[in-house]
Amino acid sequence: MPKKVDREAKKEKILRAAMKIFARQGIAETKMETVAEKAGIAKGTVYEYFKSKDELLQMAFNYLIVHMNSLVRQRMAEFQEPEEKLKAGFLAYVDIESLNLNDVAQILPDLWSYGIRQKENDGDMAFDMNLIYVQYRELLGGALRKGMENGIFGQIDARAASSALMAAGDGFYLQWMADRKNFNLKKSAETFIELFMRGIKTR
Amino acid sequence: MPKKVDREAKKEKILRAAMKIFARQGIAETKMETVAEKAGIAKGTVYEYFKSKDELLQMAFNYLIVHMNSLVRQRMAEFQEPEEKLKAGFLAYVDIESLNLNDVAQILPDLWSYGIRQKENDGDMAFDMNLIYVQYRELLGGALRKGMENGIFGQIDARAASSALMAAGDGFYLQWMADRKNFNLKKSAETFIELFMRGIKTR
Amino acid sequence: MPKKVDREAKKEKILRAAMKIFARQGIAETKMETVAEKAGIAKGTVYEYFKSKDELLQMAFNYLIVHMNSLVRQRMAEFQEPEEKLKAGFLAYVDIESLNLNDVAQILPDLWSYGIRQKENDGDMAFDMNLIYVQYRELLGGALRKGMENGIFGQIDARAASSALMAAGDGFYLQWMADRKNFNLKKSAETFIELFMRGIKTR
Amino acid sequence: MPKKVDREAKKEKILRAAMKIFARQGIAETKMETVAEKAGIAKGTVYEYFKSKDELLQMAFNYLIVHMNSLVRQRMAEFQEPEEKLKAGFLAYVDIESLNLNDVAQILPDLWSYGIRQKENDGDMAFDMNLIYVQYRELLGGALRKGMENGIFGQIDARAASSALMAAGDGFYLQWMADRKNFNLKKSAETFIELFMRGIKTR
DNA sequence: GATGAATGAGCATTCATTCAT
DNA sequence: GATGAATGAATGCTCATTCAT
Known part of the structure; x- marks a missing residue:
């Protein structure tokens, strides 16, 4: 044997x-x-x-997707209130530390490049960046819509708002990677989500 | 000559x-x-x-920096009111179209990767992503501080707020590149800046 | 056992x-x-x-040699008359079908290459193509000489004649492999041996 | 420049x-x-x-084909009589020396293997062994048919006869490569063609 | 004996860069 | 200045062979 x-x-x-x-x-x-x-x-x-370097890459991509997605879902599930749910979701999106992927974060821009190109050239769905965005829009959008129903949030475009949150999240990553020592990813995210929610809350 | x-x-x-x-x-x-x-x-x-492929890369990096920076400055200069200035600055940041660099946008994630890595490995300043952020924080931060002085904006962390704007800008780029056909970069940016300003404006 | x-x-x-x-x-x-x-x-x-791929190769070589040789001997032994003996020997040489090696025939050119090279480089006798030819020349030559003694065949160079028969046999293989569908190996061989014998028979 | x-x-x-x-x-x-x-x-x-090793191979294949073919044509053109034409064609087929390809001859079995396999797998016409045979059959067959018309040769199957000549030629090559020192390619060929023509000539 | 996981020498091919003209 | 022929270091991948279980 x-x-x-x-x-x-x-x-x-x-x-x-x-x-x-x-x-x-x-x-x-x-x-x-x-x-x-x-x-x-x-x-x-x-x-x-x-099979190949490329497959390794695809798997890395998937690995990140799956783990990040699962973290976000899990954190959102811990709360009932749309306000808290949204906040938890956003912060989880940016909480790479909890994924034990600290030293792996820098792979993201590379994967972005790759994903974008892959799509344009091969239409290869295995690498579709957009799929991720669609998923998150769904997740965050759910909380937003709930909040609107409850009258906590004003009438806003849920799709646009979730997009904005993801955008900010990705952008914060970028700034953090550009200057890890001085840029406080977590704090920036917290400040932002407060500000953001102030912008969409009624009152 | x-x-x-x-x-x-x-x-x-x-x-x-x-x-x-x-x-x-x-x-x-x-x-x-x-x-x-x-x-x-x-x-x-x-x-x-x-001299080399690398120099070509550096020059490409600079080219983008310089042109984007100049566009932002120029657009901000057109306005006096901090509110309008801020809005103009943010929208210019995202207005790749005006730079005639439409088909060049996808270079960004690659440059991000490159910039981040360059810094970590060589400490090469020619590629310091962070430099860009510092510049823009200055620019946008100026308008924000002016607005706070004028009592238009509430007391907020100008640095954090500019960071958030840049983050959102970069993030929107990303989503646009991931799905050019369906993602409306300009509209997303406009919606966001309105929302954002609602969050920081005094009643 | x-x-x-x-x-x-x-x-x-x-x-x-x-x-x-x-x-x-x-x-x-x-x-x-x-x-x-x-x-x-x-x-x-x-x-x-x-022990190795090479040994596998050697064994394949031997396997073919031994089985083909044995078939030829056996077929020749069935006849007494030199004329029939020669014909039987030649046709057996080409009768790959009877060896149940139909789908193995294409290995021959590879083995030829291998055998030729082996000899030139290592002087490795285990692969000596020539050994085969020597054997067959013996076999066919025997029938030819007998025929000459009996006055059935004219005075010819037995070595040259056997060589020619083997040459034709190998060559027919080749043409058959190059176009299995349209080239009739058996018929070509039969036509040839008739013609050949007409050439060497005394009136 | x-x-x-x-x-x-x-x-x-x-x-x-x-x-x-x-x-x-x-x-x-x-x-x-x-x-x-x-x-x-x-x-x-x-x-x-x-472009690749494979292209090099294809070119080698072509090179041989073209040069051998041209030699055969040329030699056959030197004669008028079908008998001489046929003999010249056959001897040229085997006259690798005149092609200055002495040290290249051993490539043949490899090309045979390659050609046979190529065809079976890809149906790649660039390597079609059979094409060569078709050409030569044409050439030699021409002389044979002429000879039959003239009554020099008896009624025989021209296709089969040309095939046999090529077969013998290829086979002689093989024996020569298997034992260059002792096998006299030219003499074998000459002996054979005499014998062969004796077989097909009318009395 | 049988297995299949692990190994690493080996090789085709690419491409940034150089430099003779 | 411009060219494109030549270079060779670099790298992804293969596969015969070994060996622990």
Whole structure:
């Protein structure tokens, strides 16, 4: 019998290693060999788990999507009030720390580039950035609409408002990455969501 | 002097060509030869004007910075009232169309990646993303502070507020690039700035 | 002893599988893993029976030699008359069908290449193409000489004549492989041997 | 202005180098770098002239076809009598020496393999072995039919006879390659064609 | 014996850059 | 200045072989 290996665990280990290198060096500059080293295995072994560099990339993309999405849902579920729900959702969107993906955050702009291009060239749905936005708009929009029904929020365009929240979230990420030491991601987000809600609340 | 002008013109032509290819194919996938073709010259000639692919990149980065900055300044200068100034500044930030850089927008995420990484690795200031943010914070912050002095805006953290505006701007770009056909960049920005200003204005 | 038999049977099974794949995909393009799959075993197991891909190749070579040789001998033994013997030998040489090696025939040119090169480089006798020719020349030459003694065949160079027969046989193979559908191997061979014998028979 | 280079000449130089290496080492074992070295250039330069190893192969194939074909035509044109024409054609078919391709001959079995496989897999016409046979059948068949009309040759199947001649030619090659030192290709061919013509000539 | 996970040497190909003309 | 031929370092990926279980 061959060595018994938890293939799923190993696969995730490689993926994690890859994400770190992607983040640190950029996708194009990432060598498969470096990924292997980081994962503590030989070059060839990576290919036992992932067909190609591209597949590794796709998986990284998915990994982030899934985990971020799940965090947002979970945090929103903790609250009943639309106001709190919305706030929790937005803050979770930006709470990369809780995902233990601190050193992986920088992969985002690369994935954005990749996602945008992929779509334009291949129409490859596996990488559709927009899908993410659609999902989040749904999530945040739900809270917004509830708030409007309850009369807590004024009549606003829920789609536009959720888009704005996501936009701010992404933008804050960017500024944080541009200057991690001095830019306080969490605080900026909190300040913003307060301001934002003041803007949409009745009263 | 005509010599000099010609040289500058040709250099810009190459730069423009490069930006288009960078945008369309991504930086890593862009071949110097393709740039040359697009610029209507021979491969070797690119090197008469730019030392390396990296310099071409730096120049592209600068080109965008300078032009966007100048547009924002100019638009803000057209108004006196802090409220209008702020609005004009934000909308200009997002008005890529006026820069005739429509087909170049997609270069942004790539430049973001590059800028972030450059800083972390080389500490290369030529690519400091943060510089841009500092500049814009200055610009928008000026209008905000003026408004607070005038009692138009409530007492808020000007730095945080400008950051939020830039964040939203960048984020809107992203959503627009992810789905150009259905996402209305201009309208989203306008809706947002109204909402935002409602949040900071004194009654 | 059943152990021994099983082992031999399995070995042949693998060899047969290998030959099929060699024939279908070419030697260089044949992966050990594919061979294993075809044989219904795991990759590593192939190595329990064959030291290396090269050994597999050698064995395939031998397998063909031995089986073809044996067929030719057997068919020739069925006749007494030199004329019939010669004809039977030539037709057997070309009767790949009877060897149940129809789908393996295409391996021949590969083995020829291999054999020729092997000799020039390593002087490896295990692969000596020429050995085959020497054997067949012996076999066919025997019938020819007998025929000359009997006065059935004119005085000819037996070596040259057997060479010619083998040459034609190999060549017909080639044409058949190049166009299996339209080239009738058997008929071509029969027509040829008649013609050939007319050339060497005394009136 | 760039270095002036006779691209066609250089291309042929590379092709010749490649053919030599293909012949000596076998196609699969041939490294592009070795080809480059043999041609006295750098690895990358090969790719300036040939898109890929496969293209190099195709070109080698064509090169042989064209040159062999032209030699045969030329030699046959030197004679009027069908008998001489046929003999000249056959001997030219086998006269690799006159093509200055002595050290390239061994490439043939590899090309045969390749050609046969190519056809079965891709249906790639660029490599159709059969095309060659069709051409030669035409050429030799012409002389045969003329001879039959003239009553020099008996009524035989021209197609079958030309096939047989080509078969013998290819087969002699093979034996010669298997044992260059002892096998006299030219003499074998001459002996054979005499014998063959004796078989088809009317008394 | 059998397995299949792991390995790493090996190779085709790309492309930024150089430089002779 | 402009050109494009030449270069060779760099890299993704393959696959024969090994070996722990």
